[in-house]
Amino acid sequence: MTEAHLPRVVLVTGTDTDVGKTVVTAALVATARAGGLSVTAYKPTQTGVAPGEPGDMAEVQRLTGVAAVEGVRLRAPMAPRPAAALEGADLPTLGDHVARVADLGVGHDLVVVEGAGGLLVELTDAGETLADLATVLPDSGVLVVARSALGTLNHTMLTREALFHRGVRPLGIVIGAWPEHPDVIETTNRDYLGALPEGLVGAVPLGAPRHDAATFAADAPDWLPGLAQRLGTP
Ligand SMILES: Nc1ncnc2c1ncn2[C@@H]1O[C@H](COP(=O)(O)OP(=O)(O)OP(=O)(O)O)[C@@H](O)[C@H]1O
Ligand SMILES: [Mg+2]
Numbered sequence: 001m002t003e004a005h006l007p008r009v010v011l012v013t014g015t016d017t018d019v020g021k022t023v024v025t026a027a028l029v030a031t032a033r034a035g036g037l038s039v040t041a042y043k044p045t046q047t048g049v050a051p052g053e054p055g056d057m058a059e060v061q062r063l064t065g066v067a068a069v070e071g072v073r074l075r076a077p078m079a080p081r082p083a084a085a086l087e088g089a090d091l092p093t094l095g096d097h098v099a100r101v102a103d104l105g106v107g108h109d110l111v112v113v114e115g116a117g118g119l120l121v122e123l124t125d126a127g128e129t130l131a132d133l134a135t136v137l138p139d140s141g142v143l144v145v146a147r148s149a150l151g152t153l154n155h156t157m158l159t160r161e162a163l164f165h166r167g168v169r170p171l172g173i174v175i176g177a178w179p180e181h182p183d184v185i186e187t188t189n190r191d192y193l194g195a196l197p198e199g200l201v202g203a204v205p206l207g208a209p210r211h212d213a214a215t216f217a218a219d220a221p222d223w224l225p226g227l228a229q230r231l232g233t234p
Contacts, residue, residue: 006230009101009111009140010171013130015147015155017117020176022056023209024145025114026063027174027202028227030220033066035231037109041068044097044133045116045123048077056114063209063216069104071097081122094128098136110231113137119144119159134168141169143201143227145176146193148186156193172201172226179206201226 010028014021025041032039046055057068071092074083084091092100104111115121115130119142122129134142142163146156156173163170173193179186194200202224208216221228 006110006171006227007139007141007169008105008109009113009137011113011115011130011134011137011140011142012145013115013119013142013159014145014176015118015152015159019145019147020174020204021114021145022059023063023204024143024174024176024202025056025112026060026216027204027208027220027223028112028143029060029064029066029068030217031224031228032110032112032231033064034217034221035228037231038107039110039112040066040104040108041112041114042071042101042104043068043114043116044071044100044130045074045080045091046070046072047074047080047083047116049073050075059209060114063211063213065213065217069100071100079121080116081125081127084125091123091125093126094124094132094136097123097133101137119162131162131166131168134163135166141171143171144173146173148175148178148182148189148203150185150189152189153192160196160198170198172198174201174224175203177206177208178203199226 012021012025041060043057049055060068076083076086120129146152204223
């Protein structure tokens with residue numbers, strides 16, 4: 001059962017790294033913008049990029065034209081805690097991220113927060129995760145990005161069980177890359193995910209990141225029909 005309106009903070013997690021969280025983040029930003037909302041995106045911990053290199057928020061900006069911000073950046077392409085340890089860096093606290101999201105929320109109707117890897121990856125030196133951030137951010141919920149292929153049902157069910165266990169508000173599932181010619185595994189996966197209570201709220205077509213910003217922005221609301229209809233003006 002889907003709820004009428006999206007919260008003012010949407011956290012985008014995934015069943016794994018590389019499942020399409022950044023592209024879904026961009027699609028949600030574009031969809032919100034098309035609905036007349038002011039929106040930005042925030043990546044609390046960006047790993048695997050050197051100073052000056054484009055990270056996930058640069059990709060969101062490239063695909064949407066909307067400025068997006070990072071919390072902390074670490075060079076090593078690994079989870080934030082070991083990446084920070086390699087540099088001898090301190091990670092921002094959960095309170096730092098809450099304050100940053102609150103600041104962004106002052107100037108925007110919607111803040112989209114992209115996690116690092118999957119839901120239980122530790123983002124802080126105290127070991128807190130995106131799920132912990134969701135539990136302390138007021139008026140927030142979590143969107144789960146999943147793969148289309150074999151294995152996605154177990155990963156998706158594990159992720160949603162962790163969400164429910166923590167009392168986090170589920171906003172639905174999005175398939176990160178949906179092929180033009182899905183096989184029977186993919187179509188049955190889609191049907192199974194679509195029958196879950198929070199529902200399959202969209203699927204981004206395979207190849208979408210190759211679009212230019214204008215095409216991406218124009219098409220994105222069609223990829224997320226279950227969210228577009230819930231993005232009413234505040
Ligand atoms: N719909 C799609 N069609 C084609 N390629 C895609 C699609 N979605 C994502 N990709 C590609 O797959 C790779 C991983 O996607 P993306 O960066 O969005 O994953 P992620 O979940 O954000 O990863 P991370 O955990 O590093 O943040 C990227 O190279 C991206 O361009
Ligand atoms: Mg990403």
